[in-house]
Amino acid sequence: MIRFEDVSVTYDGAPEPTVRQVDFEVPEGELVLLVGPSGAGKSTILNAVSGLVPHFTGGTLRGRVTVAGRDTRTHKPRELADVVGTVGQDPLSHFVTDTVEDELAYGMESLGLPPQVMRRRVEETLDLLGLAALRHRPIATLSGGQQQRVAIGSVLTPHPSVLVLDEPTSALDPAAAEEVLAVLQRLVHDLGTTVLMAEHRLERVVQYADQVLLLPAPGAPPVLGAPAGTMAVSPVVPPVVELGRLAGWSPLPLTVRDARRRAADLRARLQDKDQEKEKEKEKDEEQDEEQEREGAAAAVAAACEPVPPRPRRWFRGRRPAPAAPPAPYAAEVRSLAVRRGPVRALRHVDLTVSPGETVALMGRNGAGKSTLLSSLVGLVEPASGSVRVGGAVPHRTPPRELVRRVGLVPQEPRDLLYADTVAAECAAADEDAGAAPGTCRALVTRLLPGVADDTHPRDLSEGQRLTLALAVVLAARPPLLLLDEPTRGLDYAAKARLAVLLRGLAADGHAIVLATHDVELAAELAHRVVLLAEGEVIADGPTADVVVSSPSFAPQVTKILAPQRWLTVAQVAEALA
Numbered sequence: 001m002i003r004f005e006d007v008s009v010t011y012d013g014a015p016e017p018t019v020r021q022v023d024f025e026v027p028e029g030e031l032v033l034l035v036g037p038s039g040a041g042k043s044t045i046l047n048a049v050s051g052l053v054p055h056f057t058g059g060t061l062r063g064r065v066t067v068a069g070r071d072t073r074t075h076k077p078r079e080l081a082d083v084v085g086t087v088g089q090d091p092l093s094h095f096v097t098d099t100v101e102d103e104l105a106y107g108m109e110s111l112g113l114p115p116q117v118m119r120r121r122v123e124e125t126l127d128l129l130g131l132a133a134l135r136h137r138p139i140a141t142l143s144g145g146q147q148q149r150v151a152i153g154s155v156l157t158p159h160p161s162v163l164v165l166d167e168p169t170s171a172l173d174p175a176a177a178e179e180v181l182a183v184l185q186r187l188v189h190d191l192g193t194t195v196l197m198a199e200h201r202l203e204r205v206v207q208y209a210d211q212v213l214l215l216p217a218p219g220a221p222p223v224l225g226a227p228a229g230t231m232a233v234s235p236v237v238p239p240v241v242e243l244g245r246l247a248g249w250s251p252l253p254l255t256v257r258d259a260r261r262r263a264a265d266l267r268a269r270l271q272d273k274d275q276e277k278e279k280e281k282e283k284d285e286e287q288d289e290e291q292e293r294e295g296a297a298a299a300v301a302a303a304c305e306p307v308p309p310r311p312r313r314w315f316r317g318r319r320p321a322p323a324a325p326p327a328p329y330a331a332e333v334r335s336l337a338v339r340r341g342p343v344r345a346l347r348h349v350d351l352t353v354s355p356g357e358t359v360a361l362m363g364r365n366g367a368g369k370s371t372l373l374s375s376l377v378g379l380v381e382p383a384s385g386s387v388r389v390g391g392a393v394p395h396r397t398p399p400r401e402l403v404r405r406v407g408l409v410p411q412e413p414r415d416l417l418y419a420d421t422v423a424a425e426c427a428a429a430d431e432d433a434g435a436a437p438g439t440c441r442a443l444v445t446r447l448l449p450g451v452a453d454d455t456h457p458r459d460l461s462e463g464q465r466l467t468l469a470l471a472v473v474l475a476a477r478p479p480l481l482l483l484d485e486p487t488r489g490l491d492y493a494a495k496a497r498l499a500v501l502l503r504g505l506a507a508d509g510h511a512i513v514l515a516t517h518d519v520e521l522a523a524e525l526a527h528r529v530v531l532l533a534e535g536e537v538i539a540d541g542p543t544a545d546v547v548v549s550s551p552s553f554a555p556q557v558t559k560i561l562a563p564q565r566w567l568t569v570a571q572v573a574e575a576l577a
């Protein structure tokens with residue numbers, strides 16, 4: 001159905017092709033997952049299927065791409081629209097109408113479908129994607145995940161025979177992602193739809209794939225194969241596969257269920273190690289107590305020795321150092337209520353974040369996470385209650401002053417980037433932040449090596465753009481750092497680099513709040529998880545306590561090794577070492 005014959009794509013001005021020797025075929029009625037590190041060229045391949053490469057992006061495409069027999073070089077995207085439905089990484093840029101219902105109908109209208117068919121399909125899709133309550137809403141007022149659902153719905157309604165999806169679940173909460181993937185699988189199985197989908201969060205999608213197309217590195221030819229075989233050689237793998245590799249399981253499991261079936265031995269080994277460690281800990285504690293007793297005895301002996309006269313209070317023993325005054329909260333939210341248009345987006349929200357603490361804000365799409373972050377940077381005003389950041393009231397603090405207290409990396413990093421080149425963006429960030437020239441650029445290099453100074457931020461891949469936005473915010477080293485879905489578009493390596501950076505910032509005393517659907521990231525980084533539902537806090541506690549008890553928010557390792565309480569592969573590896 002989709003065929004690439006020795007395809008290479010070279011963007012204008014690029015010294016080398018971005019992808020080369022791309023040669024594969026996706027048969028009708030298969031779901032093929034496109035995986036690979038950030039910048040490897042996944043979006044380039046997807047855009048070549050829909051014809052956006054090279055008709056809209058420019059550059060040169062060599063070789064031949066055909067979709068349902070049509071050559072994309074001779075057929076413009078418009079002429080492929082009846083066969084191919086595309087959802088890009090940035091849904092906002094695709095919307096053509098104002099309201100949810102209109103957007104769902106638009107594609108069908110352009111194809112001239114009869115009104116009664118359109119009506120039926122709009123209703124079906126509203127139900128299928130949980131959008132019925134939002135049908136009359138202006139799209140601009142929807143949360144990020146709600147917009148992503150509309151974008152997916154709008155390509156489903158015309159029933160195209162080919163779907164090309166670039167990270168379709170990146171803004172979705174875990175349950176919504178499962179629902180969307182189940183819908184796609186139904187289309188593939190029941191209607192014979194062909195799906196080519198790129199996704200970084202493999203833990204969500206790999207079990208749905210018939211085949212995996214792996215782009216191992218920028219410019220390296222892709223490899224198409226069965227999921228388990230491809231995962232065995234892939235540089236990017238989900239935690240379930242990483243755990244399988246660590247435990248030496250073969251064939252590698254791709255689902256939590258498969259892994260659980262094999263995990264009895266691993267659980268037993270971890271239990272033994274746990275008991276050994278517990279015994280060592282008890283021994284250490286006994287030794288510590290012994291030393292303390294000896295120390296106390298020595299102190300008593302010393303105190304009893306004849307001593308020169310001293311003020312009486314000296315004999316009362318060593319006084320504890322004066323308790324440090326409690327550090328002020330980096331963020332303090334009390335009884336906060338926020339309205340957004342007719343929607344009560346937050347109600348009775350209490351939240352404190354201390355310096356050095358990393359808090360993950362989680363919860364369904366539309367639960368109010370972005371609204372809470374927006375309140376902390378003064379972008380929305382409380383209807384009632386109070387918000388303080390480093391003692392200041394954000395919406396009454398001038399931006400130049402606020403930037404030194406709090407920085408937000410928004411869900412759409414484009415909102416933060418204005419300059420024509422990476423270098424100019426970084427120079428402006430250093431100036432705004434009063435940071436030493438080169439600060440922001442050094443951060444970009446550290447997080448994402450290999451991005452050239454003169455690249456236009458528009459031409460960066462999604463993951464690269466997010467990293468640039470993060471570096472722009474970090475240049476001011478704000479004591480409170482807020483990140484809205486920071487792992488959208490990031491591969492596992494970029495995520496690991498981000499985790500190291502954020503851990504370092506937390507260790508330096510920065511307070512960090514992440515709004516995220518990425519349960520693996522929360523498990524890795526957060527000290528605390530705060531769960532929101534319909535604008536209210538429904539749980540607030542240590543990460544392990546909150547996520548372990550939730551089937552939606554538990555990471556893969558937790559599910560595989562339950563009832564033991566492990567969160568990440570790194571913890572398991574450390575325990576086994």
Ligand SMILES: Nc1ncnc2c1ncn2[C@@H]1O[C@H](COP(=O)(O)OP(=O)(O)OP(=O)(O)O)[C@@H](O)[C@H]1O
Pocket residue numbers: 011012014018036037038039040041042043044045057459460461462463464489490491
């Ligand atoms: N229109 C363009 N003009 C010039 N260079 C581009 C353009 N689009 C993409 N690139 C470059 O091509 C490379 C591959 O980008 P692409 O978006 O295809 O990667 P990707 O694998 O989808 O990355 P990600 O997973 O981060 O989205 C990147 O280095 C990017 O900067």
Ligand SMILES: Nc1ncnc2c1ncn2[C@@H]1O[C@H](COP(=O)(O)OP(=O)(O)OP(=O)(O)O)[C@@H](O)[C@H]1O
Pocket residue numbers: 140141142143144145146171173340341342343344345363364365366367368369370371372515
């Ligand atoms: N300008 C607006 N007008 C009306 N309603 C709005 C507006 N902005 C947001 N909302 C609504 O407020 C609620 C909270 O939105 P918010 O963006 O805070 O959710 P979220 O938890 O960040 O969601 P997501 O996980 O999808 O990003 C949603 O129901 C959203 O539709």
